[in-house]
Amino acid sequence: MSEAINDYARLTSGAQDIEQTTITKISYRLIPILIVAYFFCVLDRVNVSFAALTMNADLSFSPLVYAWGAGIFFFGYFILEIPSNLALHRFGARRWIARIMILWGIISAGMAFVTGPTSFYVTRFLLGLAEAGFFPGIILYLTYWFPAEYRARVMSAFILGAPLSAVIGGPLCGLLLELNGFLGLKGWQWLFITEGIPSVVIGIVALLYLDDRPADARWLSPQQKTWLEGRLANERASVETTHKYSLGQALRSPRVIALGLVYFGLLAGLYGVQFWLPQIVKGFGLSNLQTGFVSALPFAFGGLAMIFWGARSDRKRERVWHIVLALLVSAGGLAASAYGGSLVITMLALIVASMAGFAAFGLFWTLPSALLTGAAAAGGLALINSIGSLAGFGGPYLVGWIKDGTGSAVAGLLFLSVLPLLAAAIVTLLKHDGNAEFGSR
Structure with a gap:
């Protein structure tokens, strides 16, 4: 490591502009394919929310059955998250x-090809096992390529795949549902098949296109x-001079666990909206295609807010209060949506909640990536994501349970609004290292 630092010092003293050309080249090389990969990752995870518009009736699923199926994915995800990320660190991204x-x-x-509740639960659980490690693996991978100073905007750009999956995927899902009866398959069956195949293709492309580390990149100059x-x-x-964690220490660290709880609160609102929004919108009497377009609006605005807020955080060299403010606004938007009453008011509140939620989402991962290195980063980032991912069960299940009892999914959003508030409180109580969050030159 000391030799690399000495070479870096000699190089930067004579060629300051190499920083911009290097970061630009890496960004254009890696970010587009990672955005596309995450786009299909999120789409394949949540397209069940659109399939439910017709699948639930075809297979006689109650709101609670659907909520269990939507959420059980995250139990499989939780089980293999840490082992998967450690394997990525060892065998290469x-x-x-x-x-x-x-x-x-x-x-x-x-x-x-699911036929009832049992096959629905099993397939969703297996999907969670298969996907485990992807998101924290990419976050870890980005730390191999980008200095800390650039990570808010870079991670926000990667996470842009999530709102894009709703902006583009929502209308796409609506169109695919219109294929009902084509070649003897239901519309929701075409939805799963058509949106699952591209992930296989992109996986093959990633195998041929990505490099594990900068040392392997033939497209970078010496x-x-x-x-x-x-x-x-x-x-x-x-x-590591300030706080060097072993893998075991990272997995036991109160700070790491606290960051996992922050992430849980952040994600609960986003997942609660994402899994139930199509059914909330459809309840106002819209067609499947109209539902797809209207459901995309919160995520379109969310993507814009995430990019803007991440760039602002890098420019202002401040993380904590950017995250706290976004979480507070997200909580307010979720609470306001519970009192919507009309499509316009409900959507305006959910747009605000999504903008703030995605803004916090894009910035959050700068905190743990500034705290952990090496194998501790692989395990710690996975642990944080594992804890947070349980919100993917808790959020949709809570809304489903309330809808089953009251007939209204929107009322469940009021309960979800408390969790971003708690997340904001934890962030303010944690100690933060501003120098580590932005790196040293």
Whole structure:
């Protein structure tokens, strides 16, 4: 590590502009394919919310059965999250990311052949097992390539795949449902098949296209590799001087667990909206296609807010209060949506909640990535994501339970609004290292 730091110091003293050219080249090389990969990751995870518009009636699923099926995915996800991320750190991101994508694509397409609650639960559980490790693996992968100073905007750009999956995927799902009866298949079956296959294709592309580390990148010049590896080594040394965690320490750390609880509160609202929004919108008398377009609006605005807020955080060199403010606004939007009463008011409130929720989402991962390095980062990031991912069960299940009892899914959003408030409180109580969050030059 010391040799890389010395080479970095010599290089930066004579060629400051190499930073911009290196970061630009890496961004154009990696970010587009990672956005597309995450787009299909989220789409294959939540397209069940659109399939439910007709699948629930075809298979006689109650709201509670649907909620269990939507949420059980996250139990499988939780079980393999840490082992999967440790395997990625050991065997390399390229092969492991490809393996994850190909397997989840096959299982997602297999959702077309569920016949009742049992097969629905089993397939969704297997999908969670297959996808485990993808998101924290990509977050870890980005720390191999981008200095801390750039991570808010880079991670926000990658996470843009999530709102895009709703903006593009919502109308797409609505169109695919119109294929009902084509070649003897239901519309929801075409939805799963059509949206599962691209994940397999992208997994194969990732295997051929991605590189594990900067040292493996033939498309970087020797000078660019030296600068980047030195900069990253310098940052790792700075972080480890302050707080160096072993893998075991990271998995037991109160700070890491607290960040997992923050992530749980952040995601609960987003997942509660994402899994139930199509049914909330459809309840106002819209067609499947209209439902797809209207349901895309909160996520379109959410994507814009995430990019803007991430860039602002990097520019202002401030993380904590950007995250806290976004969480507070998200809680307010969710609470307001519970009192909507009309499509316009409900959607305006959910747009605000989604904008703030995605803004916090894009920034959140700068906090743990500034705290952890090496194998501790692989395990710690996975643990945080594992804890947070349980919100994917808790959020949809809570809304489903309330809808089953009251006939209204919207009322459940009021309960969800408390969780971002608690997340904001935890963030303010945690100690933060501003130097580690932005790196040292």
